[in-house]
Amino acid sequence: MRVLGIEGTAWAASAAVFETPDPARATDDDHVFIETDAYAPDSGGIHPREAAEHMGEAIPTVVEMAIEHAHERAGGANGDDSAPIDAVAFARGPGLGPCLRIVATAARAVAQRFDVPLVGVNHMVAHLEVGRHRSGFDSPVCLNASGANAHILGYRNGRYRVLGETMDTGVGNAIDKFTRHVGWSHPGGPKVERHARDGEYHELPYVVKGMDFSFSGIMSAAKQAVDDGVPVDDVCRGMEETIFAMLTEVAERALSLTGADELVLGGGVGQNDRLQRMLGEMCEQRGATFYAPEHRFLRDNAGMIAILGAKMYAAGDTIAIEDSRIDSNFRPDEVAVTWRGTEES
Ligand code: ATP
Incomplete structure (x- = not known):
């Protein structure tokens, strides 16, 4: 299974590809590719308008890089008609509304382009799940x-x-x-x-x-x-x-x-x-x-979105495009955990 993840709740315009172990490649390790373009304010802290401008410029580029990588992993080339991914996961919130909207728009576009399901991920649950996934706890x-x-x-x-x-x-x-x-x-x-x-x-x-x-x-x-x-x-x-x-x-x-x-x-x-x-x-x-x-999984990154997205996709926890609104105050305890029990350990 190969899932594209897109993160952009605040400063990190990030796209990733997560791939579960493939017996044909003779490895037990899963594979995570992450490409991030960080917003660094000229002065002061994170300015929501500047962060959104950065997101708008950087997300298309990092997403295309991730898609190219997914094509390579799938043994194809960019521009192929066949989908190099099984699903697209994106950070629905919590985060800065203008940034989240750009991420959601990009995710919907990629899902439609390859005709694959969309998965809406809670960014804070992803921060947790990446640690649970990598530790095996x-x-x-x-x-x-x-x-x-x-x-x-x-x-x-x-x-x-x-x-x-x-x-x-x-x-x-x-x-x-x-x-x-x-x-x-x-x-x-x-x-x-x-x-x-x-x-x-x-x-x-x-x-x-x-x-x-x-x-x-x-x-x-x-x-x-x-x-x-x-x-x-x-x-x-x-x-x-x-x-x-x-x-x-x-x-x-x-x-x-x-x-x-x-x-x-x-x-x-x-x-x-x-x-x-x-x-x-x-x-x-x-x-x-x-x-x-x-560290690459601690700071904001799309790898954690792709990893949790893959678990949710495997559990059938996908969303229709018309239901994929962002939620800038999305709390972790609002998420029904569908994937525990269905995941491979
Ligand atoms: P959230 O995940 O809640 O949306 P965020 O978008 O700000 O938060 P993170 O990447 O999780 O993003 O965290 C960024 C924060 O981590 C910044 O406040 C930064 O100063 C802090 N930080 C980065 N490196 C260190 C460090 N070595 N020690 C302490 N704090 C650090």
Whole structure:
């Protein structure tokens, strides 16, 4: 089976081809091709209009590259009449409406061109499922630490339940707002990681309420600390230690409440080495197993859309073009999980 995935919820105009193992190729590994064109703002954070302009320019190119790749895998050539893919999956949301509309339009066009089914994927469930797929875990708790979101998910009775989430801003967005204040270019996460290595811990507000967390107070306190003359490296170190300890605490509580012994990480902030180490140590201490996917599957990417799209397609979970509207506030717990039980392990 070969599925084309298209992602474009915010900054990543991305297309991918996911192919399940083919006995004829004598390999047990599935194959994932990803082509991404990233939007990088000239100044400030992600500007929705600029992001949509970028999406409009970049999506046709990355999609054509993925189609060409699919033709090569199918043993044909671009321009062949035969469909090199079995289905087209696209990110329906959550994300920026103008970007999502471009992605959905491209997906509908490709589905019609090759006369194949369309699959509408929840971007946050894809962040989770790519980790579950690559780890081979059955029913893990998932920490999604991304730019616009932060939540802990666990599976129960046919849905991924939100066990805990941010009460205000997404975790990456909080970090990016701080780095904008300092004058660093977007995205700020990798810069905070670099500067934190040379810093001494600076205390910042630690806000966990039940299973939920809040980042806006930390962001304001971090900005204030820099304005008050605290070395920026120390503030970066304090941000990492505080925010990641909060995420680790809630992840541990979710493991404890659900009785799960597997944790997967998803989202762009998950590329942070310190966060991965804290989660890894917590899991080790409680006898759980931790899995973080490769970086290319953590940040926004169409590979995860194609992988979940393939599972949904195999379960018959496709949508008609007339029902394929986008949903910019699409929550992960709105998704009926149709593919568990039908997937090959
Ligand atoms: P979402 O998936 O919720 O739509 P998003 O579209 O912003 O979020 P992601 O690719 O998941 O996209 O995450 C991007 C975020 O990851 C940015 O806020 C960026 O600063 C952050 N980030 C990237 N690398 C690192 C890192 N090494 N450490 C911390 N944060 C990082």
